[in-house]
Amino acid sequence: MKLRFLLFLVLLLPATCVAGVEDLFDIKPIADGVYAAIAKPAYKLNCNAAIIILGDGVLVVDTHSKPSAARALIEQIKKLTPKPVKFVVNTHFHWDHYQGNEAYPSSWPAGVEIISSEATRENIERIGIPRIKNEIVTMPQEIANLKKDLEKASSAEQKSAIQGNIRQAEAYFAELKLMQVTLPTMTFDRSLILRRGGRTVEILWLGRAHTDGDVFVFLPNEKVIVTGDALHGWTPFMGDSYPYDWIQTLDAAEKLDFNSVLGGHGDVMHGKLRFELWKSYFRDLMDRTAAVYAEGATLDEARKTVSDFLTKKYADKFDPNFPKSVTANVTKAYEVISFPR
Numbered sequence: 001m002k003l004r005f006l007l008f009l010v011l012l013l014p015a016t017c018v019a020g021v022e023d024l025f026d027i028k029p030i031a032d033g034v035y036a037a038i039a040k041p042a043y044k045l046n047c048n049a050a051i052i053i054l055g056d057g058v059l060v061v062d063t064h065s066k067p068s069a070a071r072a073l074i075e076q077i078k079k080l081t082p083k084p085v086k087f088v089v090n091t092h093f094h095w096d097h098y099q100g101n102e103a104y105p106s107s108w109p110a111g112v113e114i115i116s117s118e119a120t121r122e123n124i125e126r127i128g129i130p131r132i133k134n135e136i137v138t139m140p141q142e143i144a145n146l147k148k149d150l151e152k153a154s155s156a157e158q159k160s161a162i163q164g165n166i167r168q169a170e171a172y173f174a175e176l177k178l179m180q181v182t183l184p185t186m187t188f189d190r191s192l193i194l195r196r197g198g199r200t201v202e203i204l205w206l207g208r209a210h211t212d213g214d215v216f217v218f219l220p221n222e223k224v225i226v227t228g229d230a231l232h233g234w235t236p237f238m239g240d241s242y243p244y245d246w247i248q249t250l251d252a253a254e255k256l257d258f259n260s261v262l263g264g265h266g267d268v269m270h271g272k273l274r275f276e277l278w279k280s281y282f283r284d285l286m287d288r289t290a291a292v293y294a295e296g297a298t299l300d301e302a303r304k305t306v307s308d309f310l311t312k313k314y315a316d317k318f319d320p321n322f323p324k325s326v327t328a329n330v331t332k333a334y335e336v337i338s339f340p341r
């Protein structure tokens with residue numbers, strides 16, 4: 001009787017929660033055996049992943065901000081195919097794209113190759129690891145700030161949203177302290193091409209962009225490109241970027257023949273319009289910042305005037321965070337252009 005009742009309860013569980021693991025991703029087919037895993041919103045964001053089924057295994061692009069998120073995706077992959085994941089690609093070294101790496105070799109100990117550009121592997125070692133250590137030191141303050149926000153919250157809705165964030169922040173912090181940073185096991189300079197079971201997967205470094213190590217994953221037969229954060233559905237983050245190179249790298253990527261585009265964040269895109277938008281945005285950002293700098297504008301003045309101009313021209317074409325992100329982008333542009341004093 002008791003067992004029956006338990007079974008009944010299990011059947012009542014929503015489809016999004018099987019075996020206690022919540023679906024963190026919406027899986028969308030892009031081509032035959034190729035899927036986009038679109039990350040659902042989270043307090044500590046996850047990036048999207050691409051799931052590419054090969055003849056004898058699976059290739060996954062990017063591993064999110066934590067091993068538990070990668071493990072949640074692995075559960076979703078197992079519903080698509082019984083084949084093991086044999087290859088993981090890290091598009092670049094940012095936390096939300098590689099910190100889940102350890103989940104793959106621990107799920108398939110027989111062997112998973114983690115592939116990245118040589119620059120990305122070096123960046124994880126030199127910059128990624130100190131950033132994780134820094135976050136371990138600073139997270140308690142972040143959680144304390146959330147708790148202060150909770151005290152100030154007035155509506156029940158606000159309170160429950162902040163409580164949800166506190167739960168996620170505490171879980172992330174616990175995971176961060178135990179994280180085994182897992183570096184790429186296979187690196188390359190320009191391109192690495194896998195041919196498996198009739199599928200061709202081109203992993204391409206086309207120049208510096210969002211970082212110096214970004215790679216694109218291109219499926220020439222299916223006309224699909226996975227772009228990491230070199231191009232996505234939100235506003236570009238430019239902190240570690242090379243803005244002038246980025247325009248040229250997008251030009252190079254755009255020359256490939258594809259219809260579907262999966263970026264590191266946001267929904268699946270189609271065609272090349274988003275490439276044109278980002279290039280135009282970067283050109284305006286750099287040209288306008290250079291022009292006001294030439295007239296003697298301070299950083300604060302540039303942030304004001306260039307942000308206003310870009311917000312008027314582009315805000316409706318990007319995500320709602322655009323006005324905030326654009327100010328950081330102007331700061332980056334000003335740093336690139338100005339002579340340091």
Ligand SMILES: [Zn+2]
Nearest residue numbers: 047096229264
């Ligand atoms: Zn990202």
